[in-house]
Amino acid sequence: MATNRTNMTQDVALLLLDLQNEMVDPTGKIGKGGLAPIVAERKVLQNARRALDAARARSNPVIHVRLGFRADYADAVSVAPRISRLKEHNAAILGTWGTEFPEILAPAENELIFTKQCVNPFFNTGLLNWLLQRGVKHVVLGGVVTNLVVEATARAADDAGLAVTVLEDVCAAPSAEWHAFSIEKMLPLFATISTSPQFAA
Template sequence: MDELLQDRRRDRALRRDACHLRHERVDQVLTNGSGPRRQAARPSQTPSIDLESNMSSALLLLDLQNEMVDPNGKVGSHGLAGIVEERGVLRNAARALAAARAASLAVVHVRLGFRPDYLDCLSVAGRIEELKRNRAAIAGEWGSEFHPDVAPIAGELVITKQCVNPFFNTGLMTWLMQRGHRTLYLGGVATHLVVESTARFADDAGFAPVVIEDMCAAPDAALHDHFIAKIAPAIGRVVTTSDFLNAPGKA
């Protein structure tokens, strides 16, 4: 019986030694031995998007069209154009636009433009009835053209919308996502309409909205101030034109 137990122990020891020898040979092949070298498997990594890089940022200029910002515009003539002038909106927008172009940031120009019969207008709000009565913001007419100070150039996207939200029923979101533009710098008129609507939707859609405060204006200062102080910080960030100029796409 003792001899049998000794034989079994001897067999187990031999098998253990053979196993160690096989592992040593495999290690030699993978590292220093003959045969192709292999690298140890590494855990897969998902590349992160750098939201502060120029390639992932875009500047959106919102409704800076003649109808809204020119004293002869059918909306601007009721006081908005004067406020735009007082706040330096066009001047700041032109400076930001020049900086964005110099830094190769993507630029998007958004405007309001309807059919002459307004059949493409879905909103039934009171302000829309006033637009219709004044024959305002008709596509192809002077009022729907961008102000010369911030007019688009070749290679810049133009979005024509028929509502407040520039993402609704347009290709804007697809265009931004396909190109990886996730940080969106916003400015335009009016603050409580297109700027707020754009910022809110951008936040919901996974973008990072950054409102350039002195590129915005509203017919009532209280509407502008409420959004800038209460709403914008909750869904994004607020900066000035100077912040943007100091580091376009990284402010």
């Protein structure tokens, strides 16, 4: 996998995507289905913390994105099968432990949390406007799942004229094949592929 070092300046924002308890904890309703062990094996949370510490040290904007719904899912507009599975497990309900963040990635008081009800975090959230109004020109991404929220965010950010870097070691998918295909074949069309140590450097 080719990686490139990118100059990280004050117009860079770090976006941590769906790294919430429901997804990354072994007892999370989604995580316990197989994603959490892969997150642990790849040390995604520790790598995300490395990137988070670096962004905070440079005063880069940090955005925490999560998936969250009303208890009755009235705000879930998607009719895709994945939403049916969420409903079956009563997963990602706002106000519950599942939509909060693991302690290692707990948002600081000055860091914003954007809540989405779909894959693309820019859809109906105000996140893109927030970034553009503050002069952000480059977004650095990490999260789960690689071929869903990370890829969707990279595509949408690229469409909006933002430079994109994906931190490969801050990403994971339930299938190693899905992760590899996204990182090696799809995401390089929209982003520079890097790592948390390179970002921290």
